[in-house]
Amino acid sequence: MDVVLLIARVLFVFLFLGSGFAHLTQTDAMAGFAASRGVPMAGLATRVTGVQLILGGLSVLLGVWGDLGALLLAAFLVPTAFLMHAFWRETDAMAKQNEMTQFNKDMALAGAALAFFWVFVQDPGLTLTGPLFSLG
Template structure:
């Protein structure tokens, strides 16, 4: 079972780590998009989200306070869905569909991350992690 959890952590983390890399290598383009969505300080927002995605993804991947890492992902994904993918404001059907897909993806990943918070906080034998959970009283 430990190997399955490790494989799941690896597969889960790939999206966040590659997204974090994009936040750092394509900052200007992403900041332009964030600005078009009305975010104040878009460059800082993009870099801050990149840091949270990287920390959360690495934490889950390596099993270093993975419950905290999963919580960082929730804290990043929910505002990202609500602020960046406001499909209800789109008038073009194709743009609306694209934003709805991104919104639902972020919500689903936030839900999965929230389940991981509980999983890591309550499972006694995590196996193949560097540390145990940070939160044990959730």
């Protein structure tokens, strides 16, 4: 089962690593979108979250304090869902549906990140370090 969990980690972090690098290489465009959604200090926020996504993704992928990495990803996803994908503010039906889909995706991924947190704390399998946190 350790191999299955490793495959799941690889598939899970693929999105975050790509997005993190985009935050750092396409900062102006991404910060412009964030600013349009009311994110304060959008340029800085885009850079910080880019680093957060890369560190969290690599942590989960490599199993270097994967529990911390999973929390970093969840801590990105929940605020992002509410700040960037506030579907309840949309008046256009198509835009509302799109934002609701993105909101639900972020919340589902946050749930998966928390599940990975639990797995890393319990029995992380193929990792480079043990967990940073303890639940017991």
